[in-house]
Amino acid sequence: PHGQADTNMKEMCRNLKNEAEGLCSGRGLLAESEEQLFSVALTAKFREEYNRILSPINAQRAEGNAVRGVRGQQSSQTSGGVSEESVKAYKDMNTFLASFIDHSLAGLDWVVKDKLLLEMVFGLELYDPVDRCFFYIDKGSFSFTSVIFYGNEWSLLLFDILLFAIVDLIAQNYVLAAIITYMVGWGLRYARDFLGKRNLGRKTLIDNRFLI
Numbered sequence: 177p178h179g180q181a182d183t184n185m186k187e188m189c190r191n192l193k194n195e196a197e198g199l200c201s202g203r204g205l206l207a208e209s210e211e212q213l214f215s216v217a218l219t220a221k222f223r224e225e226y227n228r229i230l231s232p233i234n235a236q237r238a239e240g241n242a243v244r245g246v247r248g249q250q251s252s253q254t255s256g257g258v259s260e261e262s263v264k265a266y267k268d269m270n271t272f273l274a275s276f277i278d279h280s281l282a283g284l285d286w287v288v289k290d291k292l293l294l295e296m297v298f299g300l301e302l303y304d305p306v307d308r309c310f311f312y313i314d315k316g317s318f319s320f321t322s323v324i325f326y327g328n329e330w331s332l333l334l335f336d337i338l339l340f341a342i343v344d345l346i347a348q349n350y351v352l353a354a355i356i357t358y359m360v361g362w363g364l365r366y367a368r369d370f371l372g373k374r375n376l377g378r379k380t381l382i383d384n385r386f387l388i
Contacts, residue, residue, distance in 0.1 A: 266381040
């Protein structure tokens, strides 16, 4: 809300004071709000533009997979390990998304709205985004936890208990059941870490080396 991120302690204290006194805009997506977390429903036109920007990278990946399958070689990359297509696509995507948020793209607009009661209860959207995209305010439900382990501890615990019980019932050996349950849990964590980083790197165009 202050127009810059690089500042000194004096300016930071003054900015925080102005924010506390309501003398500047809020931290939310809209100037008068504090909402920063949304679930988004996108139009087909937005998806087409998104795919168009990513098409050079997808073509390069397909070509690289074919080359590695035939010759066992790596696809061409820059000296830093990141392809030139990825660098260009990252820049184009950044420009596209910034223009989209600023309402600067003709035919691509968005609006912030609350979910209806039925939409919140059943976890779905009743209206398809046709003319504009919908930014649904995520009021404390943290929808992003549905795709990560965080927030699903009880489901994971129940899975471990059921797996232990089934293996123990079949093998009549609780030691073996404990070992298998531990190994399956370890495998799921490893797969989630590896596949999650790879998927995040592909979708956000961020080099995996920057993902901790």
